[in-house]
Amino acid sequence: MNLINVNHLTLGYEHQKVIKDLSFTVEKGDFITIIGANGSGKSTLVKGLLGLIKPMQGDIQYHIDTKQIGYMPQETKIDATFPASVEEIVLSGTLNRLGHRPFYGKKERKLADDSLALLDILDLKKKSFADLSGGQRQKVLLSRALSATRELLILDEPSNNLDFSSREEFYKIIHRLNKEEGITILMITHDLDMHAIAGNKIIAFEDQEIFVGKIEDYRRKMHESL
Incomplete structure (x- = not known):
């Protein structure tokens, strides 16, 4: 079951395009990891999904009540x-x-x-x-x-400011919520350790390109580039 369809989406601010022509689908039960350098477009994508900024081009189609989208922001002081x-x-x-x-x-x-x-x-x-x-x-x-x-959670760099053991414990909790509770998860992370890049799908902001696909395909791509 599709929860969200993103179609040829372009997002940005004023006249500056941050994300160009991005398409992907969020299906029920997905665990999608979103990675990329600071300023690459991760947070802009989340703002778009939450309806905080409007698309410049393309659209986002929701097959879920937007009230059923939970958001966990970065932990602040x-x-x-x-x-x-x-x-x-x-x-x-x-x-x-x-x-x-x-x-x-x-x-x-x-x-x-x-x-x-x-x-x-x-x-x-x-x-x-x-x-x-x-x-x-x-x-x-x-x-x-x-x-x-308990339907769909968007987590914005939830491991920020955590030590190694706390980070590992937190990732285990997120995996359990996805696998045992059936909660669909989109997680932004700055942790590029391949162990932390988890789930079944990935959106990777890389220089001028955006990789969208299965985790195993991304791991294979990274291995071949070494």
Whole structure:
């Protein structure tokens, strides 16, 4: 089942084209890794998929309610005085489910608890987000995205600022969500270690070209270029 079709997409800002004539399909159950140097177009593509910028040419066809697209931004530095608890952060992921209701209900609170439990961090529920380690914060932000949807997640460099062991653990969690929970994932990563380039498909921004295809084909291409 196709969730998103990207057709001959050109994206950019004002008169500057960043991505030109890109086409690919996101199918249910996909794990698509997006790699490339800074400024290559990775973040621009995500903004396009989230509807934050309009295509210059081509189009994006959604066969999924866009409310079912969850987004996990890059982890940013949090002020030590930031008062939000882990529960409040994760609950904020359910805002699109409230409709006209002004307050979270039992359903949203259970969903937040389930999202925390899925990542084995329910014990952090009452902790201050600002007091957590980098790895714990990333899990909380992922839990927030899971509270928004269990259909499709877009992860923007989720391993940023994590040490090796935390990064490895986080990748295992993402793989489990994809394989066991059936969640479709698009993950941007700056980690070019072939071990980290995971999933079944890849979009690689390389100089003036964009490789779109299967992971094994990309690995073969990289091996042949050595």
